[in-house]
Amino acid sequence: MAPTKAPDSSRRSxxxxxxxxxxALALVGEVGYRRTTxxxxxxRAGVGKQTIYRxxxxxAAVLMEAFLDLAGRAAEEAGPQSGDTAQAAQGIPDTGDLTADLKLVLRATVDELNDPALEVPTRALTAEGIIDAQLGAEFVTKLLEPQLALYVTRLRAAQEAGHLxxxxxxxxxxxxxIGPLMHRWLLRTLPLTHAYADAIVDYxxxxxxxxP
Known part of the structure; x- marks a missing residue:
């Protein structure tokens, strides 16, 4: 008889x-953060709660990792050849036209903030991060700072080229x-559109x- 192959515990995990x-993402979208347990x-996942606590x-930590995983999968699925929004999601391009490059990436940001699959967990983590200082710091470090660093790199390149x-x-x-986009998104005062993103860059x- 052929030997029985042992289950791959890493794949199961x-x-x-x-x-x-x-x-976690589905529940937050359906019932909100506070009612998610x-x-x-x-x-929902078909596992014991002791598995999650392990x-x-x-x-909040579950949702943080779930959101990071979702963002990573979205970037992989988009790929480098799937259009302007996908290109912007991979980083801020440097075509030599700073205005066009910034409008491209801000439009992509608008699309992400308007995407229900990303909006709900982002709002949940943002709100909970205000209450939970440790989670807030992790939210900034893992989610925000890597994105903000892309802007700094592009703006410094523009300075070196004499465009800033x-x-x-x-x-x-x-x-x-970024500030105006987040302000409008958080308060839901007015629609978040590509035209608004373009105006921010122009201003x-x-x-x-x-x-003169």
């Missing part, structure tokens, strides 16, 4: 983690671009005072 990620995630200390003031602080400059790079 990967399947369980993916099921837990999917369950470890017990509910476990039941890997994560809280539902040499004395401009790239960190403050990126906040002029940030062109300024508000009349030119």
């Amino acid at each position: 990967d399947r369980s983690r993916r099921a837990i990620h999917d369950a 470890i017990e509910g995630i476990a039941a 890997w994560w200390p809280s539902k 003031r040499a004395d401009a602080d790239p960190r403050i400059a990126l906040e002029l671009l 940030a790079l062109g300024g508000l005072t009349p030119r």
Whole structure:
């Protein structure tokens, strides 16, 4: 008889983690963050709640990892040849036209913020991060800072090329671009559109005072 092959525990763990990620994101989308529980995630994923507690200390930690996994899968599925939005999701391009490059990536950001699959967990993590300082710090470190670093790199390249003031602080400059988007998204005051993203870039790079 041929020897029986032992089950691959690593593959089983990967399947369980993916099921837990999917369950956490689905529940948050259906019932909201506060009504999502470890017990509910476990039941939805078909695992014991002790399995979740073995890997994560809280539902916020589960959701954080699930969202990172979702973002990673979205980037892989988009690929480098799937259009402007996918290209922007991989990083800020450097075509030599700073205005066009920034409009491209801000439009991609608008699409992500308007995508229900990403919007709900992002809002949940943002809100919970205000209450839970440790989660908030992790949210910034793992989710926000890698994206903000792309802006800093592109803006510094623009400075070197003479397309941006040499004395401009790239960190403050990126906040002029990202801040208005997040303000409108968080407060839901007005629609978040590509036209609005384009206007932010024009205002940030062109300024508000009349030119001679």
